[in-house]
Amino acid sequence: MEITVQEFKHCDMITVKGRVDSATAPQLAQALEAANEGGKYKLVINMSDLEYMSSAGFRALLAAQRNSKRYNRGEVVLSSVPDRIREALELAGFTELFKTFDEPLTAVGHF
């Protein structure tokens, strides 16, 4: 798994590549926490090169969404979610908790 952070005027885009499972999810959780701790609560998670995500990754996303939405200070949105991952997120009832966008720049434009 590889994480890169790109700053935009109104939000940060966090691009997650590769595979997120119980071994790598703590790294994702840490990146999301670091953004929040840096005062960044408007976050786009770009999943265009994400191959795999287990519930360990879902949990990291949920924690970040909770923390970001607190006091209405922001929101986590998802972009370019691959089919298999979207299906698993749907099954887990997560698609209701996150706005999703087809293109990263549309997601950025949401903020």
Added chain:
Amino acid sequence: MKNVQFAAKFEFLDEIRDFVGIIAREGGFGDKEVYNIQLATDEAASNIIEHAYEGVSDGVLELSCGVQGDVIRIVLIDHGEPFDPSEIPMPDLKADLSERKIGGLGIFLMRKLMDEVHYDSQPENNSNFLTMIKRKR
């Protein structure tokens, strides 16, 4: 059935997914089914590592997997604390963000993604068996 043993550590989840993925693909399962079989196996293995082997650094996870006809069967065997997934309450998927529980999700996915999930604990052998079955669509 092919058998393999892994040290019960998260770092081997990649290889665990590969092991079942190759057998499922060779057995004629499609891309979507292979992904879901890998996800269910990952969730099962993650639970064993996290709960059955909680605080244990040298646990062993045995995996058996095979396709017969239209059915893939995956058996995960551990020698840790019995951990019956069916005793874990289902998460409330309608709960809103603040009430959404963080646990139980992996077990929920396992049950949703596979056709059957069975658990059998044999304390006399110090072994727990988690069997998952999926049929081709």
